[in-house]
Amino acid sequence: MAIVFSGTKLPQSELKEIQKEIYSDWGTFRDMDVDIQEGHKSGTEVYESKVSVNMAAYSSAAVSAGSDTLDVDRSPVTLTKIQFADTVDYNELLDTRFEKSMAAGAFNTVSQEFDNAVLQDITPAISEKMEDVTWDGATTAQKAAIAGLTPGAPQGSISAGAQTLVAAMPTNLVNSFPAIILYNDSQSKATPGAGLGDYKKVLSISAITSSNIAAQYALAFETLDPKVVNKIGKEGAPVWFAPLSHKQFILVANNQVGAAQQINFLVEGAGENQKIYYNGIEIKFKPLVGFMIICPPKYLKILMDLAGDMSSLETGKMANGADQYYYKNVQAFATWCVNQRYIVLYGG
Amino acid sequence: MAKEKESSKFVNPFEKGVTYEQVIKAMGSSSVKDYLKGKEFTDAQVTWIENELENYKSNNK
Numbered sequence: 220m221a222i223v224f225s226g227t228k229l230p231q232s233e234l235k236e237i238q239k240e241i242y243s244d245w246g247t248f249r250d251m252d253v254d255i256q257e258g259h260k261s262g263t264e265v266y267e268s269k270v271s272v273n274m275a276a277y278s279s280a281a282v283s284a285g286s287d288t289l290d291v292d293r294s295p296v297t298l299t300k301i302q303f304a305d306t307v308d309y310n311e312l313l314d315t316r317f318e319k320s321m322a323a324g325a326f327n328t329v330s331q332e333f334d335n336a337v338l339q340d341i342t343p344a345i346s347e348k349m350e351d352v353t354w355d356g357a358t359t360a361q362k363a364a365i366a367g368l369t370p371g372a373p374q375g376s377i378s379a380g381a382q383t384l385v386a387a388m389p390t391n392l393v394n395s396f397p398a399i400i401l402y403n404d405s406q407s408k409a410t411p412g413a414g415l416g417d418y419k420k421v422l423s424i425s426a427i428t429s430s431n432i433a434a435q436y437a438l439a440f441e442t443l444d445p446k447v448v449n450k451i452g453k454e455g456a457p458v459w460f461a462p463l464s465h466k467q468f469i470l471v472a473n474n475q476v477g478a479a480q481q482i483n484f485l486v487e488g489a490g491e492n493q494k495i496y497y498n499g500i501e502i503k504f505k506p507l508v509g510f511m512i513i514c515p516p517k518y519l520k521i522l523m524d525l526a527g528d529m530s531s532l533e534t535g536k537m538a539n540g541a542d543q544y545y546y547k548n549v550q551a552f553a554t555w556c557v558n559q560r561y562i563v564l565y566g567g
Numbered sequence: 568m569a570k571e572k573e574s575s576k577f578v579n580p581f582e583k584g585v586t587y588e589q590v591i592k593a594m595g596s597s598s599v600k601d602y603l604k605g606k607e608f609t610d611a612q613v614t615w616i617e618n619e620l621e622n623y624k625s626n627n628k
Contacts, residue, residue, distance in 0.1 A: 370587055370623055372580045372616060379587060379622035386626065422581070423615040 233316060237336045242343035245350050245463075245505050248526060252458070252503055253396075253519040260524050260551055262297045267407035267557050292406040296555050298522055299393050303345050304547040306537065307338070328542060338546075342530045345548055349529055353521065353554065354460075354505045356391035357398035364413070365402050374420055377401060381567045384509040396460075396519055397510040399554045400564050408559060417559035419444065420567050429471035433483035436497050439513060439565045447561050450515065451499040459502040460512040466504050469495055511565035518558045524551040577606070580616050587623040590616075 246252050256263075269290045309328035312318060317330035357365070362385055370379040381401060388398065404413035421442045427435050440448075443457070450456050469484045485496040495502045500513065512519070528550040537543045556562060578585060578593035580603075594602045599617045608616075 366626070370619070370626075371585055372587075372590075372619060373583045373585065375583060376586070379619045379626060382626050383622045423609070423611045425611065425614060425618070 239336075239340065240344075242340065242347045243350065243506075244343070244346060245354075246503070247350050247353055247505065247521075248346065248529060252460075252505075252516060253521055254517045255521045255523065255526055257523055257525055259298055259522045259553075261300070262295060263522055265294045265296055265405075265520070265555055265557060267292050267294070267405075269407075292411065294405045294407060294555075296522060296553055298524070298551040298553040300549065300551050301392050302547060302549045303341070303348070304545065307544045307546065308542070309333070309544070310542060326542075329544070341546060342532055342548070345532075346529055349550075349552075351389075351506050352391045352393055352395060354395050354397070354507045356389040356393070356395045357385055358392065358394055359390055361394050361398050361402060362386065362388070362390065365398070368402070368415055372422065374422075375415075376420075377415055378420065378567060380424075380509075381564075384566060388508070393552050394554055396512060396554050396556065397507065397564065397567070400512065400556050400559065400562060401567055403556065403559075405557075405559065407557065416556070416562075416564075416567075418562045418564040418567050419560070421563060421565045424565060427465065427468060429468040432465065432468045432472050435565075436483070439511060439563055440498055440500075442563050442565075443513060444561050447514065447563075455515045455517065457500055457514055458516045459497060459500045460505050460507060461502050462507040462509070462511070463504045465502070465511075466495065469502070509566045512562065513565070514558075514562040518556055518562055520555040520557065522551075522553045522555060579606075580619075581608075581612070587620060591620065591623075 248255065269288075271288045271290070273286050275285065309317075309321070309330055312321075312328070312330050312333055317333040320330045320332035321327055322329075365377065365385045366382055368377045368382070370377050370382055372378070385398060385401065388395070400416045400418050402414065403416055405416075406412065408414070408417045419442050421439045424435060424438060425431065447457050470486070473482060473484055473486060483497070484502075487494045487496070528548070532546055532548050534544060534546045537545055576593070578589050580587070580590045599620060600613055603613050603616065
């Protein structure tokens with residue numbers, strides 16, 4: 220008699236490993252690629268100073284008031300308190316492989332396998348998100364302020380291209396570095412207060428490909444203030460923050476097929492230890508979109524309550540007998556920039 | 568006559584304080600290439616101004 224089976228047929232085996240997402244870590248927080256300042260809960264004040272002196276003919280008389288300036292400016296910066304939080308209902312995992320790792324008892328629905336394979340990826344996902352918002356994105360108010368600026372070609376005006384890039388940025392609760400460099404209310408600018416940043420703009424740029432990346436980097440390099448160029452290789456040396464895709468363009472440019480190798484970029488090492496330099500300035504690749512920032516990294520500030528807040532996750536059971544759990548991560552965050560006149564913003 | 572002279576005055580887009588609105592007004596119906604022709608601008612500068620004005624018009628639709 221032939222076998223007769225009634226009922227739904229189900230697979231009786233599964234791949235043990237659950238393939239995970241890749242959570243990028245571009246080193247901004249891990250390697251302190253910019254100046255991360257902790258200990259600020261809601262707001263802080265950033266001070267900048269500048270001394271200007273005047274040469275005068277010698278006089279043996281008593282010194283009288285002159286025209287030297289000892290300038291100190293104070294800019295208040297407000298941090299934004301943000302959170303990553305949600306609820307988890309393990310009942311959704313019943314009738315899945317994760318049921319096997321739930322302890323006996325109808326009350327017990329926490330799946331150890333799910334926690335180890337999926338829930339523990341919350342903090343890497345948060346870190347990736349914080350990297351993204353640091354380098355790309357703007358608040359609704361910031362987007363409106365930048366859109367309201369009058370664009371023009373020369374230094375001292377925003378480019379229309381920059382306004383297009385900002386309009387296309389994700390709308391976030393915090394401002395990225397390009398957004399805050401383009402528009403801020405620093406009291407240390409040539410014209411203090413809310414308005415266009417004092418950054419140095421690179422003129423006559425074009426969309427970057429592997430064919431023209433060396434020429435575009437040359438334009439940006441030529442825009443640097445000589446005082447910044449003079450710091451290359453010394454304490455306070457500038458760093459070049461470039462979009463992630465530039466790494467591929469650079470490696471292709473340096474190894475042109477069928478042509479003599481053009482060593483415009485110095486590539487040292489390989490894999491995790493690989494470093495790339497342009498004219499002595501180390502290039503660090505960040506999730507920037509359309510912009511590059513070249514300056515001493517201490518001019519770019521991230522203000523936080525505690526940098527470790529990023530990897531801190533509170534979990535627990537919901538109140539009043541709910542069979543659900545919650546997780547919550549809380550941070551205080553703001554970006555800021557100082558000595559803006561020495562920051563080159565390509566794309567600005 | 569004076570009014571005609573005023574509108575034909577060349578507006579250098581790279582001059583400090585000049586806005587794109589002023590450039591577009593001065594260009595009239597000319598293309599960027601024609602407007603900047605013979606004024607010692609590089610090809611890169613002309614192309615950039617073309618792109619900038621495209622972005623400006625698109626942002627102000």
